Amino acid sequence: MLLLGRLVQPARGLGRLPPPPGPCRHFWGWLNAVFNKVDYERIEAVGPDRAASEWLLRCGALVRYQGYQKWQQDYNGLPTGPLGKYKIEAINATESCIMYRGFDYLDGLEHVTEITLQKCIYIQDECLQRLSETKNLQKSLLQLKIVSCGNVTDKGIIALHKLTNLEYLYLSDLPGIREKETTAHILQQALPNLELELDLE
Numbered sequence: 001m002l003l004l005g006r007l008v009q010p011a012r013g014l015g016r017l018p019p020p021p022g023p024c025r026h027f028w029g030w031l032n033a034v035f036n037k038v039d040y041e042r043i044e045a046v047g048p049d050r051a052a053s054e055w056l057l058r059c060g061a062l063v064r065y066q067g068y069q070k071w072q073q074d075y076n077g078l079p080t081g082p083l084g085k086y087k088i089e090a091i092n093a094t095e096s097c098i099m100y101r102g103f104d105y106l107d108g109l110e111h112v113t114e115i116t117l118q119k120c121i122y123i124q125d126e127c128l129q130r131l132s133e134t135k136n137l138q139k140s141l142l143q144l145k146i147v148s149c150g151n152v153t154d155k156g157i158i159a160l161h162k163l164t165n166l167e168y169l170y171l172s173d174l175p176g177i178r179e180k181e182t183t184a185h186i187l188q189q190a191l192p193n194l195e196l197e198l199d200l201e
Helices: 002-015 021-035 040-046 048-058 100-106 125-132 135-140 154-162 180-190
Strands: 062-065 088-092 114-118 143-147 168-172 195-199
Touching (some): 048 062, 048 088, 048 100, 100 125, 125 135, 125 154, 180 195
Parallel strands (some): 088 114, 114 143, 168 195
Antiparallel strands (some): 062 088
């Protein structure tokens, strides 16, 4: 009993101090990495759209299904029904923790026409490259918005030229883009039908 009292006492004292920022950041980084771990058995069991929905909502993103106007944001309120009934048509990943390691969830999605990546701290060039190499997205994706993602550079934006059916690309507040005219020119040459809207300094 006394031993327990001695152990608990210092812990109470520590509770008054703010947690050190380093370890706290590491904890959230670890947790977000866990959220992004791909469960291939789950994809097989429930289908790619359901599994991707669970991943995206777990990471704080929203999804909209084909034929529906409402955005799905409640993980516990994910619709149930026959396998394959709900097809993801749009993804809004604003302020979400999606990261590269979770992008395998996108491979099986065949109906995604619109993606928004805004204030995503883990989105970097490799993510955009992976996005542009996803065969189904090369066929289906029509609109892409990338806003306030500080780790994105010209290299990542240029990689998007593989999204051959992309009709609209909006880029805003991306400090990592240093050669906006050159990057825009490369994209426009590769995708002549692309409407490119830039709001970059």
